[in-house]
Amino acid sequence: MTQVSPQRLHGVMAEFDHSDKLIAAxxxxxxxxxxxxxxxxxxxxxxxxxxxGHHHSPLPRMVLAGGIAxxxxxxxxxxxxxxxxxxxxxxxxxxxxxxxxxxxxxxxTILFASLTAVxxxxxxNGLPEPHHPVFNVERFAMASRDRYFLCIESxxxxxxxxxxxxxxxxxxxxxxxxxAAS
Amino acid sequence: MREMCVATExxxxxxxxxxxxxxTTATVTDKIAAVVxxxxxxxxxxxxxxxxxxxxxxxxAVTILFAKxxxxxxxxxxxxxxxxxxxxxxxxxxxxxxxxxxxILLLLRQKWRQSINxxxxxxxxxxxxxxGIYPILHLGRPWLAYWLFPYxxxxxxxxxxxxxxxxxxxxxxxxxxxxxxxxxxxxIPDLATLRDRTQNRIARVVYGMMAMGWRGSAxxxxxxxxxxxxxxALATPLVVSVHSVVSLDFAAGLIPGWxxxxxxPYFVAGAIFAGFAMVITLAIPLRAAxxxxxxxxxxxxxxxxxxxxATGLIVNYGYAIEIFIAWxxxxxxxxxxxxxxxxxxxxxxxxxxxxxxxxxxxxxxxxKVRSSAVAVWVVSMFIxxxxxxxxxxxxxxxxTRDFMPSAWGMYYPTRFDYFTFFGTIGLFxxxxxLFVRLLPMISIFEIRTLLPKARAxxxxx
Numbered sequence: 324m325t326q327v328s329p330q331r332l333h334g335v336m337a338e339f340d341h342s343d344k345l346i347a348a349x350x351x352x353x354x355x356x357x358x359x360x361x362x363x364x365x366x367x368x369x370x371x372x373x374x375x376g377h378h379h380s381p382l383p384r385m386v387l388a389g390g391i392a393x394x395x396x397x398x399x400x401x402x403x404x405x406x407x408x409x410x411x412x413x414x415x416x417x418x419x420x421x422x423x424x425x426x427x428x429x430x431x432t433i434l435f436a437s438l439t440a441v442x443x444x445x446x447x448n449g450l451p452e453p454h455h456p457v458f459n460v461e462r463f464a465m466a467s468r469d470r471y472f473l474c475i476e477s478x479x480x481x482x483x484x485x486x487x488x489x490x491x492x493x494x495x496x497x498x499x500x501x502x503a504a505s
Numbered sequence: 506m507r508e509m510c511v512a513t514e515x516x517x518x519x520x521x522x523x524x525x526x527x528x529t530t531a532t533v534t535d536k537i538a539a540v541v542x543x544x545x546x547x548x549x550x551x552x553x554x555x556x557x558x559x560x561x562x563x564x565x566a567v568t569i570l571f572a573k574x575x576x577x578x579x580x581x582x583x584x585x586x587x588x589x590x591x592x593x594x595x596x597x598x599x600x601x602x603x604x605x606x607x608x609i610l611l612l613l614r615q616k617w618r619q620s621i622n623x624x625x626x627x628x629x630x631x632x633x634x635x636x637g638i639y640p641i642l643h644l645g646r647p648w649l650a651y652w653l654f655p656y657x658x659x660x661x662x663x664x665x666x667x668x669x670x671x672x673x674x675x676x677x678x679x680x681x682x683x684x685x686x687x688x689x690x691x692x693i694p695d696l697a698t699l700r701d702r703t704q705n706r707i708a709r710v711v712y713g714m715m716a717m718g719w720r721g722s723a724x725x726x727x728x729x730x731x732x733x734x735x736x737x738a739l740a741t742p743l744v745v746s747v748h749s750v751v752s753l754d755f756a757a758g759l760i761p762g763w764x765x766x767x768x769x770p771y772f773v774a775g776a777i778f779a780g781f782a783m784v785i786t787l788a789i790p791l792r793a794a795x796x797x798x799x800x801x802x803x804x805x806x807x808x809x810x811x812x813x814x815a816t817g818l819i820v821n822y823g824y825a826i827e828i829f830i831a832w833x834x835x836x837x838x839x840x841x842x843x844x845x846x847x848x849x850x851x852x853x854x855x856x857x858x859x860x861x862x863x864x865x866x867x868x869x870x871x872x873k874v875r876s877s878a879v880a881v882w883v884v885s886m887f888i889x890x891x892x893x894x895x896x897x898x899x900x901x902x903x904x905t906r907d908f909m910p911s912a913w914g915m916y917y918p919t920r921f922d923y924f925t926f927f928g929t930i931g932l933f934x935x936x937x938x939l940f941v942r943l944l945p946m947i948s949i950f951e952i953r954t955l956l957p958k959a960r961a962x963x964x965x966x
Contacts, residue, residue, distance in 0.1 A: 361723065361724070362723045364726065365530055365534070365698075365950065365953055366530070366694075366726075366950045366953040366954045367729070367730050367950075367954065372723055372724075372726070372727045375724075377723065380727055382732060386739075404655060404666065405666055408661075408663050409661070409662060409663035411665060413665065416667065423667040426669075426672040426750055426753075427666060427671070427675045429746060430672075430675040430676050430679040430743075431675070433679055433683060433740075433742070433743045434679045434683065436739050437682070437683045437686055438682075440686075440735045440736050440739070441690055441732065443732070444690065444728045444731070448722075450693075450717040450718055450725075451714075453713075453717075455718060458720070464701035464702075465701075466721050467534075467694070467697045467698040467700075467701045467702075467719075468530065468534045468535075469529065469530040469531040469534065
C-alpha cells in the first residue's frame with residue numbers, strides 16, 4: 324500500500340474475492356453513513372445496483388424521445404420531399420401518399436432510438452474517459468477478471484483516510500489500498 | 506489464489522450444462538481471452554491466406570467492373586437482376602441469424618445464446634457488408650451510389666419514396682448501423698478485459714481506446730444493461746422489417762412468382778434458416794480449432810439445429826403455398842411460373858433446391874442427427890447451398906419467362922459473376938478470421954454471469 328498525502332487522494336479501495344462479500348460490504352458501508360461510494364465488478368450484478376441505492380436509469384425515456392424524434396423526422400422528410408421539394412406523379416397516386424412512407428418512417432424511428440441508446444449510455448456513464456483515478460491501483464486490473472472492488476471516495480463528508488481504511492479492513496477484503504487522485 | 510465461484514452446478518434448467526463444469530470467472534476469462542492473446546496458431550496462416558486470395562479475386566472482378574461496366578456480367582434483358590441480387594438477398598438473409606440470436610433470444614431470456622451471440626453478431630456485420638456491396642455494384646455507375654440518399658443536390662432531384670428500392674436503402678443502412686452499434690456496445694466490457702490482460706503495449710493502447718475507459722462500475726453496468734435490452738427491443742422489429750422490405754423489392758413487382766403476399770414472412774423465415782445454417786457452419790470448425798467445447802456445447806448445437814428445423818419447416822410451408830396459390834389463383838401466368846420451375850430450363854436448380862431445403866432439413870427431426878456435430882454441420886452446408894438456390898430460382902426463373910414468350914430469354918452467369926460471388930465469400934471469411942484473432946469471439950462478461958453463484962463459504966474453517 325503506497326502512502327499518499329490526504330489531499331491527493333481519490334479515495335480508499337477494498338478488494339473482495341466474492342460478489343456476496345462485496346454486496347455485504349456495500350450494505351455495511353452505507354449503514355455507516357458513507358454516500359460517495361462506487362463498486363466495480365467483472366459482470367453486471369443487479370443486487371449490487373439496489374444495494375448501492377441507485378435509481379433507475381433515465382435511458383429508456385431518452386430512447387423513447389429519440390424514437391419519436393426519428394419518426395417525426397422520417398415522416399416529415401418524406402412528406403416535404405414528395406409534396407413540396409419534388410412532387411412527382413407516380414401512377415396517379417396522391418403526392419401525400421402516406422402509407423408508402425411507413426417503412427422509411429419506421430427505419431428512421433429505430434435508427435434514432437438506437438443512436439440515442441448508445442450515445443445516451445455513453446453519456447450517462449461519462450465515457451469515453453481515458454483515465455480515471457481507480458486505474459492507479461495496480462490490482463484494479465483484476466476488476467475485469469474475477470475480483471470485486473469497493474471504493475469510498477475522499478469527497479465523502481465522513482471520509483478519513485486512516486479510519487475509512489480501518490473500517491474497510493473489517494469487511495473481509497483481501498486487500499485495501501489508497502487511490503491516488505489523478 | 507482462492508476461487509469461490511466454482512461451477513459445480515449450472516444455473517440452467519434440465520438438459521446438459523451451458524458451460525462445462527469446473528469453470529470460474531477467472532478460468533472463463535483466461536480461456537476466452539487466450540484465443541486472442543496467445544500466439545497465432547499455425548493453421549491460421551493458410552486459412553486466412555486462402556480467404557485473402559479470394560478477396561483479391563473480388564478486388565480484380567470489381568476493378569474490371571468499374572472499368573468496363575455491368576456488361577461483363579451475364580445480366581441482360583429480360584434478366585436484369587442476376588447474381589448480384591441473388592447474392593445480395595442471400596447474404597442479407599445470413600446476417601439475420603446474428604440479430605435473432607442477440608436480440609430476440611435476449612428478450613426471450615434464452616441463456617444459451619450467450620456463448621454464440623458475439624460471434625453471430627460479427628457474422629451479421631460481415632454478411633451485411635458483403636450484401637451491401639451488391640446493389641451498389643449493380644447500379645451501373647457505383648460511384649454515384651450517394652444519389653440514393655436524400656440530400657439537397659444541385660440537380661434539385663430527390664428520391665422517390667413510393668418505391669421499395671428506396672425503402673431498402675433505409676432498411677439496409679439502418680440495419681448495418683444498428684448491428685454495428687449493438688455489437689460494439691456488447692464488446693466494450695470485454696475490450697476492457699483484453700486491455701487489462703494483454704502484455705503487448707500497442708495492443709493495450711488500442712484495446713484501451715476501444716474500451717473507452719470502461720471500469721465496470723455498478724452504475725455503468727446498469728446503464729449498459731439497460732442499453733443492451735433497449736437495443737435488443739429495437740433490433741427485433743428491425744430485423745423483421747429488413748427482410749420484409751427486401752421481399753417487397755420483389756413482391757411490389759408484377760412478375761409471376763414475385764407478386765405474392767406471402768413474401769415478407771416467407772423471406773424472414775428463410776433468412777433465419779439460412780443464418781442459423783451459417784452460424785453452425787462457422788461455429789463447429791472454430792470450436793474445434795480453438796478448443797472451445799466448454800462454451801459452445803452439444804446443447805448449443807442441438808438448440809440451433811432445432812431452430813433450423815422450425816424455420817426450415819416455415820420455408821417448406823412457403824414452397825407449398827406458392828404451389829397451391831399458383832394453382833388456386835387460376836391465373837395462367839402464375840400456373841406457368843410453376844410449370845417453368847419444375848419442367849423449364851432451370852429445373853435442375855429447382856430440384857437441387859428441394860433436395861437441400863426440403864429433404865436435407867427433415868434429417869433434423871432425428872435426435873441422433875441433432876446430437877452429432879458433424880451431421881448437423883453437413884445439413885447446414887446443404888441449407889447454405891439450398892438458400893442460395895432458392896434466391897436464384899426466385900430471381901432468374903421468374904424474370905426469364907414472364908408474360909410474352911417473345912420477351913423470354915435465358916440468363917447465364919459469366920466468370921465475373923462467379924469471381925464476384927466467391928470474392929465476397931473471401932471478404933466474409935477474411936473479416937471473420939481477423940475477428941477471431943483480434944476480438945473475443947465469445948462474450949466473456951456474459952459467460953461470467955452464466956456461472957453459478959457459489960454459496961458464501963462458512964466463516965468457521
